Amino acid sequence: MLTAERTNMWRGRYRLVADGREVAVWDPKWWRSGGDFVVDGRRFEVRAKGLGMSYRMIDDAGNEVALVEKPGRKHWTAQADGRVYEFRRSSLWGNQQEMLVGGVGVGSIRRTSPWKGNVEANLPGMPLPIQIFVVGVQIARWQSQQAAATSG
Numbered sequence: 001m002l003t004a005e006r007t008n009m010w011r012g013r014y015r016l017v018a019d020g021r022e023v024a025v026w027d028p029k030w031w032r033s034g035g036d037f038v039v040d041g042r043r044f045e046v047r048a049k050g051l052g053m054s055y056r057m058i059d060d061a062g063n064e065v066a067l068v069e070k071p072g073r074k075h076w077t078a079q080a081d082g083r084v085y086e087f088r089r090s091s092l093w094g095n096q097q098e099m100l101v102g103g104v105g106v107g108s109i110r111r112t113s114p115w116k117g118n119v120e121a122n123l124p125g126m127p128l129p130i131q132i133f134v135v136g137v138q139i140a141r142w143q144s145q146q147a148a149a150t151s152g
Contacts, residue, residue, distance in 0.1 A: 002131050004119040004139060012143055014119070016132055023128060026136050033140045039129050046136050052144065057133040066130050068137045080130045085123075087134075097138065099123055109138055117142065 004014040004026060014026040016037070024037040033048035034055065044065065045058045057066040057080075066080035076097075078085040087109075090096040095114070099107035099122075109121045119139060123131045 002121040002123070002128075002135060004121075004135055006117045012139075014117075014136075014139060016135070018128060018131075024132050026132070026139060028140065028143065033144055035136050035140060037132055037136065039132055042129070044129060044133065046133060046140070048140065052141065055133075055137045055140070057129075066133050068134065071137050071141055078130065078134050080133075081127070085126060085130075085134070099126075109135060111138075111142060 001018070003017045005017065007013045007015050007025070012028040015022055016024040016026060024039045026035050026037050028035040033052050034046040036043065036045050038044070043060050047056050047058060049056060052072065053070060055068040055071065056064050059065050066078060068076065068078045070076040074089050076087050078087070086100040088098045088100055090098050090108070096108055096110040098105040099109070107122045107124050109119065109123070112118045112120050117139070119135055121131060121135050123134065126134070
């Protein structure tokens, strides 16, 4: 289980905890959707492309490590290490995403509180850096939606 706890209401940083230990801090971008994190001594950058229709995870050397496509849609995917992870938005409000294997739900990402913005993820079989990437993409999307709702 991976949890993301918001550390500062104004900044949007998240502390990521797996099995009771802090594994990374999600540091959002201010001028565009995405963020940065360091896990196991490796730094990664998450960049949105095409108005958030896809997100790329880039390592220190500038290599694309993973890709999320169509995260705002009902069905979306994450690709890494030659694998494709399928997801489905569970609710109309988008507070929960199901991880699917063969069309069957095996895991999930859910926002535990709309006010605090904390997130819980159970993503079996997915490497930790990719879990953080997928959770970070959802955080970035939820923050963009919240900013759009409050600005209009």
